[in-house]
Amino acid sequence: MNHLSNLSDKLKLGGEEDNINLLYEAIEDNPSILDIIDSKQFVETPLHIAASRGQIQFANEIMNLKPSFASKLNPKGFSPIHLAMQENQNRMVLSFVDMNKDLVRVKGKGGLTPLHFASHNGDYVDLLAKFLLECPESIEDLTVKGETALHIAVKNNNYQALDLLVCILRKIIKKGARKFDYKILNRKDEADNTVLHILAQRNFEPQVAHTLGLLLETRINLNAKNLEDKTALDMAFNEDIKGKLLTAGAKPGLRVRAAHTLAHKLISNITIIDKLVIFTCSLRMNISEEQHNTWLIVATLVATSVYQSALSPPGGVYQANASSDNNVNITSSNSTISNPGNAGKSVMSNFYFFMFSVANILSFLVSIIAIFILTPSGVLGGLVSGPVVLFSMNYLVSMRYISPGSNTNIVDITILSIGFVVFIYLAIRFYHVIRRWAMMLRSKL
Structure with missing residues (x-):
């Protein structure tokens, strides 16, 4: 025991004097x-x-020899980087972060991380910037x-x-960044106060205003x-701060309608939209990444091929040729006709065009639905959905145009059906966005 005590003293002296030989x-x-x-907790x-x-x-x-020492807490609940910050050893702190950026997230007494400590003291703004640059995820940590x-x-x-x-x-770029910043900005402390609640209680000074x-x-x-049950507006006592909050759309707590509890949401009946969302999500979850990519390619090829068949149906369409005296001669692949109104119409008989259009439109509809389901959600998915919807509209217009006169009613009904399906998809796609907007509107009533 005395031998171990002597060795510990030697190590302690080495740390004090920066003596690696000891x-x-x-x-x-x-x-x-x-x-x-290291065996001691x-x-x-x-x-x-x-x-x-x-x-x-x-x-x-010693960090090279025993990296685990960097996250070890002493009996007072502090890690080495915490002690370095307390003693204003900034170069030591930067050295720690350069060797292991995750040390920014080491939790000490009270759950305080080095990032929390830097946020507490105004003298550590440069260190705070370094921490955030090296380890932006540390902003999620809670005491x-x-x-x-x-x-x-x-x-x-x-x-x-x-x-x-x-x-x-506002500058963090990561997957789900919009949800990430919303979550951190609206995080509540033990009294359910957000940052805005606390800031609203301050005096209206230039720094506070900014x-x-x-x-x-x-x-x-x-x-x-x-x-x-108080909002930030209820907490504010300064008229200037109240004015800014009111201008931004803040409401007193009594006028903010209570949101349904989680239990109420779970007990409430599942709507048709909910069922469609669940169905879409289950389809996405039950296929692998490789299958996802393969089926997306297949669906795209089918939609493209079907669209091409609408531009060039079997047998072709009646063609219009303008003569030098501005008279119009209408010709098909086999004959010449005299009715200009048939220009661009399919030469197939009504029965065959009906069979062709039903199979064609159904194939196109299934492939487009598959593309919608397989397209990733979020902003990128929204950007892709727009051209796909326009592509579908162009297809429907083409089918409507080449349809012989006696089949236009059938084609119109089919087009309306596809339009309804596309509308349902868009409602599902932006369901969460619409719900968020609705909640914001209700809070302002």
Whole structure:
């Protein structure tokens, strides 16, 4: 025991004096000394000592030997990077982040991460920017009180840090970024207060006005309620802040209609739209990525081939040729006719064109539905859906135009049916967007 104590003292002295030789002398005496220290759940490692004193060389050396020391908490609940920040050892902190960016997310006492600590103190804005640049996901981390870095910044009147955090949220480019920034901006703390609730209670100073303006330009929920059923407008006591909130569309808590509870939503009857959404989602989930790509290609080829057959139906169409004296002669592939009204119409008989149009339109309809289902959701899917809808309209117009006169009613009914299906699809596609808009409109009533 005394031997281990002597080795620990040697390691401690090495951390204090930045002496790497003492580190290896201890390892020579007991090659398992670092493992023995690491086996303890809460312990002050040599890395803690080196970090608090800014001994970068010793810290880098021991991190190479024992990376797990970097996330180890001492008995007071702090990791080495936490201690470095507390002692204003900024170069030490940057060295930690350069070696392992995930150290920004190490949780210490109270769930505080280095990002939270940097948001608390206005002197650490440059470090905060470095943390966000290296590890933008760290902005999701919460303290044990449910606070984000934004909550901590506004509660400590660190408006420069809050501005930086809001701007970073608006610039983050990742999958599902719109849901991501909405989730972080509207996160509630233990009292169900959002950042806007807290900021609304401040005096109307230039910094507060600027930060409030930034928040109101984001997708923050103006009418979120806290545990006291108060919105940000209810919490504001300054008339200038109230005016800005009212201009942005904020409402008092009493005028915000209570949203249905989760239990109510689950108990409520499933609508036709819900069933279609569930059906579409289940189809997407039950095929692999390879099958998804294959079927999308097949559906696209079928739709293209069917469209081409509408442009060039079997047997062709009646052609119109203008003569030099402006008289019109109408010719088919086999004969000349005298009725200009048949120009561009299919030469097939009514019965055969009916059979052709039914099979053709059904094939086109199935392939278009398949394309819609297989197309990814989100903004990209919306961009793709527009040309597909226009493509479908062009096809329907072509079928309507080449249809012989006696078949126009059948074709018109089919076109209306396809139009209805396309409309249902678009309603499903933008179901969540429409619902969000409806909730926003109800909150303003």
